[in-house]
Amino acid sequence: MNIAIADDRVEDLQATEDYLLRYFSARHPEVMSDLSISTFPSAEKFLEVFDPGRFDLLLLDIYMEDMTGMEAAEAVRLKDDRVPIVFLTTSQDHLLEGYRVFASGYLMKPLRENAGEFNHTLDHVFKGLMQTERTITAPVEGREIEIPLRKIVYVETGNSHALCFHLTDEVAQVRLTYAQVQEMLSGDDRFLECHHRIIINMEQVRRMEAEEFTMKEGSRVPISQRRKKEAKTAYMHYIAHR
Secondary structure, three states: OEEEEEOOOHHHHHHHHHHHHHHHHHHOHHHHHHOEEEEEOOHHHHHHHOOOOOOOEEEEEOOOOOOOHHHHHHHHHHHOOOOOEEEEEOOOOOHHHHHHOOOOEEEEOOHHHOHHHHHHHHHHHHHHHHHHOOEEEEEEOOEEEEEEHHHEEEEEEOOOOOEEEEEOOOEEEEOOOHHHHHHHHOOOOOEEEEEOOEEEEHHHEEEEOOOEEEEOOOOEEEOOHHHHHHHHHHHHHHHHHO
């Protein structure tokens, strides 16, 4: 797991790294052998090395000089809409702004006075990170393959009654029943049945319209009349809490 911290106060940068090490050592020791924490003294220095997929989690101080953490987050979102961003701050004034960049949480400074909230926020973020890495095993053309859940755009039963996984980079027909797939995806709040025998990954939605979802790779997935209200409520809840 690769984590980046950007803060222009040296003592706060060190404190954040120390609290992260304590958190993972106490709550998720299995991560420690693969944990890498990179620290940056400014938003500019961080953005010089940032690339999509390089980091699994970003901790950005809001009140940095020159470029703020919020501005850095906006630059990140132009390249990467998936990586979780947690803000470090001494004020709650920016909570609404955080929705624009889909912030995963806020850590209040000084951390020593907010250790409980630090752990609570990291618990929430870590759960999401573990969900992102989940896979399912499916038989495809006589062999078993691992399908990362994050790569699923939507699942549907086609005209030939074959179950199709529309992935970010291919379409795969799998030898599973729709009920089996429902069970595999249950408990993961990214997935929503928006139409009869169609399940979408809300992480892959670009926008929701009255009659359909437009997915990030361009597909249009219908919403049934019967599920329209439920689908809208579920999607708005997902956007607000992801």
